[in-house]
Amino acid sequence: MQQYEMFVGGKWFGRGLEQIEVINPATNEPIGTIPKGGKEEAKQAVDAAHDALKEWAARTAEDRSSYLVKWHELIKEERETIGKVMTEEQGKPLKEAIGEVDYANGFISWYAEEGKRIYGDIIPASHPNKRIFVQKQPVGVVAAITPWNFPAAMITRKVGPALAAGCTVVIKPATQTPLTAFKLVELAEKAGIPKGVINIVTGSSSQIGKAWNDDSRVRKLTFTGSTEVGKLLMKDAADTMKKISLELGGHAPFVVMEDADLDKAVAGVVASKFRNAGQTCVCTNRVYVHESIKDIFQAKLTEAVSKLKIGNGLEEGTDIGPLIDQGAVDKVNEQVKDAVSKGGNVALGGKNLEGLYVEPTIVLDATDDMLCMYEETFGPLVPVTTFKDEEEVIERANNSPFGLAAYVFTENIGRAIRISAALEYGIVGLNDGAPSTPQAPFGGFKESGLGREGGYYGIEEFLETKYISLAF
Ligand SMILES: NC(=O)C1=CN([C@@H]2O[C@H](COP(=O)(O)OP(=O)(O)OC[C@H]3O[C@@H](n4cnc5c(N)ncnc54)[C@H](O)[C@@H]3O)[C@@H](O)[C@H]2O)C=CC1
Numbered sequence: 001m002q003q004y005e006m007f008v009g010g011k012w013f014g015r016g017l018e019q020i021e022v023i024n025p026a027t028n029e030p031i032g033t034i035p036k037g038g039k040e041e042a043k044q045a046v047d048a049a050h051d052a053l054k055e056w057a058a059r060t061a062e063d064r065s066s067y068l069v070k071w072h073e074l075i076k077e078e079r080e081t082i083g084k085v086m087t088e089e090q091g092k093p094l095k096e097a098i099g100e101v102d103y104a105n106g107f108i109s110w111y112a113e114e115g116k117r118i119y120g121d122i123i124p125a126s127h128p129n130k131r132i133f134v135q136k137q138p139v140g141v142v143a144a145i146t147p148w149n150f151p152a153a154m155i156t157r158k159v160g161p162a163l164a165a166g167c168t169v170v171i172k173p174a175t176q177t178p179l180t181a182f183k184l185v186e187l188a189e190k191a192g193i194p195k196g197v198i199n200i201v202t203g204s205s206s207q208i209g210k211a212w213n214d215d216s217r218v219r220k221l222t223f224t225g226s227t228e229v230g231k232l233l234m235k236d237a238a239d240t241m242k243k244i245s246l247e248l249g250g251h252a253p254f255v256v257m258e259d260a261d262l263d264k265a266v267a268g269v270v271a272s273k274f275r276n277a278g279q280t281c282v283c284t285n286r287v288y289v290h291e292s293i294k295d296i297f298q299a300k301l302t303e304a305v306s307k308l309k310i311g312n313g314l315e316e317g318t319d320i321g322p323l324i325d326q327g328a329v330d331k332v333n334e335q336v337k338d339a340v341s342k343g344g345n346v347a348l349g350g351k352n353l354e355g356l357y358v359e360p361t362i363v364l365d366a367t368d369d370m371l372c373m374y375e376e377t378f379g380p381l382v383p384v385t386t387f388k389d390e391e392e393v394i395e396r397a398n399n400s401p402f403g404l405a406a407y408v409f410t411e412n413i414g415r416a417i418r419i420s421a422a423l424e425y426g427i428v429g430l431n432d433g434a435p436s437t438p439q440a441p442f443g444g445f446k447e448s449g450l451g452r453e454g455g456y457y458g459i460e461e462f463l464e465t466k467y468i469s470l471a472f
C-alpha cells in the first residue's frame with residue numbers, strides 16, 4: 001500500500017513516522033497511509049514558511065500570479081485523476097468530485113487575477129504639507145486547517161488568496177482526506193512555486209493546531225470545519241492576536257412560498273440537500289412549505305428524491321455515495337429515530353443499509369422540537385414542516401445559532417427582496433439551490449463563522465492595512 005509523505009520546505013518526508021491509514025468509505029478498505037506528524041513537524045513547517053515569506057512577499061503581483069496560472073493549468077490537466085483520488089478517500093460521486101476540482105481551481109484562477117488588484121488609497125490630509133497614503137501588505141505566515149467534505153476546494157479557497165496576497169502557507173488537511181491535498185501540493189511544486197511557500201503536514205490535529213496557534217510567527221489562522229473546533233481555535237488564537245477566518249457549521253432553512261414554482265423548488269431542495277450526500281455546511285437542513293401547497297410539494301419532492309441512485313462514487317450514475325464514517329451514519333439514524341418518536345412520518349428512506357450508506361430520507365410533519373430541525377444533520381435526511389404566513393416562517397427560519405445559508409423560493413419579486421433582507425444568513429439562495437461560486441463572498445452570520453472566502457472580499461482576509469503620513 002502506498003505510503004504518502006508530508007511536504008515542508010520543498011522536501012517530501014515522513015515515511016519513518018508512525019503511519020495513519022486512509023480508508024475508502026465506499027469499501028472500508030485502506031487506500032494508503034500518511035505520516036502521523038505532530039508539534040515538531042508543525043514547527044518545521046512554520047520555519048519553512050517564515051524563511052520563504054520575505055522573498056515571496058517581495059515579488060510583484062504579476063510574478064506571483066504567473067505561478068498561480070501555471071498551478072491552475074496543471075490542476076485542470078489532472079482534474080479527472082484528482083477527482084478519482086477524492087472519490088476514493090471521501091466517497092462523493094466522481095462527477096461531483098471532478099466538479100469540486102473545477103470549483104477549487106476556480107479560486108486559483110480568480111485570485112491569480114485578484115492579486116493584481118490589491119489597491120490602496122490617498123486620503124486628503126488636514127494639513128497642506130501632509131499626504132496620507134494607505135497601502136495593503138501581506139499578513140504573513142498563514143495556517144490553514146481544512147475539513148474532509150471538500151478536500152480540494154477548502155484548500156484552494158484559502159491558499160489561492162493567501163499566495164496572491166504574498167503570504168506563505170502551512171496546511172493541515174483532514175486526516176480522513178489528505179490524498180487530494182497531496183495531489184494539489186504535488187502540482188504546486190511542479191508549477192515551480194518556490195520551496196517553503198506551500199507546506200503540508202498531517203497527523204495529530206490537536207498537536208499541530210496548538211503548535212501553530214502558539215507560534216507568534218503565524219499571523220493568520222483560517223479554518224473550515226465544525227463550530228465546536230472553530231471556537232476552540234479562536235480562543236487559542238487570541239494569545240498571539242492572530243487574524244482569523246472561520247467557516248463553520250450551518251443549519252439552512254429552505255422556504256417554499258405559496259407562489260413558488262414547485263418544480264424549481266423541488267430541484268432546489270435536491271441540489272442543496274443531497275450534494276455530497278448532504279455533507280456540506282450549506283445543505284438544506286429543514287424545509288418550510290406553505291400549508292396551502294403542502295401535499296403537491298411533498299408528492300413532487302418524494303418522487304424526485306426516489307430517483308436518486310445510491311452506490312460507490314466510482315460507479316456511473318451514482319448520486320449518493322457513502323457517508324464519511326460510522327459516526328456520521330449514527331447521527332442521521334439518531335435524528336430519524338428522534339423525529340419518528342416525536343410524530344414525524346417517514347415518506348421515503350429511513351432504512352439502514354450496508355456499510356456507510358444511508359438512504360435519502362424525507363420526514364414529513366416535522367416539528368421544531370425534533371433534533372433534525374435544530375441540530376446540523378450532515379447527511380441525506382430532510383424534514384418538511386408547514387407554515388401559515390411570511391412573518392411566521394421568517395421568525396422560525398432565523399431561530400437558530402447558525403447563519404450560513406438559507407434558501408427562498410417564490411415568484412413574487414417584492415416578497416423575494418423582503419424575505420432575503422429579513423433572513424439572518426450570510427448566503428441566500430433566491431430560487432437557487434446552488435449559490436456557491438468563487439467570485440462570491442462565502443461565509444456566515446452568528447456561530448457559522450467569521451470572515452468571507454471568495455471574490456475580492458476573500459483576499460482582504462490575508463492583508464494588513466497600513467497608512468503612511470508624509471509631512472514635507
Ligand atoms: N462553513 C463551512 O464552509 C464548512 C463547515 N463545515 C463543518 O465542519 C463539520 C464537518 O467537518 P469536520 O471535518 O468533521 O469538522 P472538524 O471540525 O472535526 O474538523 C475540521 C478540521 O479541523 C481539524 N481539527 C479537529 N480538531 C482540531 C483541533 N482540536 N485543533 C486543530 N484542528 C482540529 C480536523 O482534523 C480537520 O482537519 C460540520 O459541522 C460542518 O458543518 C465543514 C465544511 C465547510
Ligand SMILES: O=C(O)[C@H](O)CS(=O)(=O)O
Pocket residue numbers: 147149150153154224279280281282436442
Ligand atoms: O465545506 C462546505 O460545505 C463548502 O463550503 C460548501 S460549498 O462551498 O461547496 O458550497
